[in-house]
Amino acid sequence: MTPKEKDIAASARGLTKTYGRGDTEVHALRGVDLDLPKGKFTAIMGPSGSGKSTLMHCLAGLDQASGGTVTVGGTDLGSLDDDALTVFRREHVGFVFQSFNLLPMLTALQNIVLPLELGGARIDDAARDRARTLADTLGVADRLGHRPAELSGGQQQRVAIARALITEPDLLFADEPTGNLDSTTSAEVLDHLRRSARELGQTVVMVTHERDAARYADDVVTMQDGRIA
Numbered sequence: 001m002t003p004k005e006k007d008i009a010a011s012a013r014g015l016t017k018t019y020g021r022g023d024t025e026v027h028a029l030r031g032v033d034l035d036l037p038k039g040k041f042t043a044i045m046g047p048s049g050s051g052k053s054t055l056m057h058c059l060a061g062l063d064q065a066s067g068g069t070v071t072v073g074g075t076d077l078g079s080l081d082d083d084a085l086t087v088f089r090r091e092h093v094g095f096v097f098q099s100f101n102l103l104p105m106l107t108a109l110q111n112i113v114l115p116l117e118l119g120g121a122r123i124d125d126a127a128r129d130r131a132r133t134l135a136d137t138l139g140v141a142d143r144l145g146h147r148p149a150e151l152s153g154g155q156q157q158r159v160a161i162a163r164a165l166i167t168e169p170d171l172l173f174a175d176e177p178t179g180n181l182d183s184t185t186s187a188e189v190l191d192h193l194r195r196s197a198r199e200l201g202q203t204v205v206m207v208t209h210e211r212d213a214a215r216y217a218d219d220v221v222t223m224q225d226g227r228i229a
């Protein structure tokens with residue numbers, strides 16, 4: 001790796017994605033080149049249908065590109081089969097969704113440690129301590145015994161961020177993470193995403209429609225018709 005490559009968490013080269021065939025063909029990505037610098041918070045903006053979610057899903061190994069390459073931490077995702085991709089996502093990627101996606105029957109603490117359990121780890125005191133430290137950083141340490149329904153939207157989203165960070169992923173992806181939140185709560189969640197990058201060294205990528213939200217990011221990438229504008 002060259003020194004420059006060392007500072008890049010993920011990159012796309014000539015990335016294309018086509019959905020459907022013939023009359024129903026949609027070119028969601030038309031050749032995207034992008035480098036995501038390590039430890040930075042990048043926002044992806046652009047009109048509806050411009051390819052933001054598709055780009056994020058390809059970078060995260062959730063969707064397969066039609067052409068071009070995605071490299072994460074030196075691994076070409078195109079070289080991985082489905083099983084290897086699943087392991088790759090579990091070990092390297094965290095997600096935060098607009099709708100939080102917490103499991104309603106589990107407490108906040110149980111939700112946060114779930115990715116460790118799914119990865120086959122035993123949930124011991126060390127794991128619970130890590131979850132508490134993250135919850136503390138995110139300001140929800142006093143809500144750990146509560147179920148999602150007993151938390152505000154902002155608290156749920158902060159629990160979701162802690163859950164995404166518990167495996168210490170190289171990349172944290174957030175798809176419209178403040179879409180369901182009021183402006184005060186949005187500001188808190190965005191501040192935590194920014195701190196994940198600045199204080200924990202996470203590489204954070206967020207898709208958003210909101211210019212105010214994008215202001216928290218170090219860089220803003222704008223998509224237009226499947227390309228970076």
Ligand SMILES: Nc1ncnc2c1ncn2[C@@H]1O[C@H](COP(=O)(O)OP(=O)(O)OP(=O)(O)O)[C@@H](O)[C@H]1O
Binds near residue numbers: 046
């Ligand atoms: N699974 C799919 N099958 C067919 N077409 C799809 C599929 N997913 C996305 N598309 C199309 O690809 C294009 C890009 O979609 P994408 O969701 O990436 O855009 P976006 O910028 O994230 O939009 P939005 O802001 O509305 O979420 C759109 O024209 C969309 O209709």
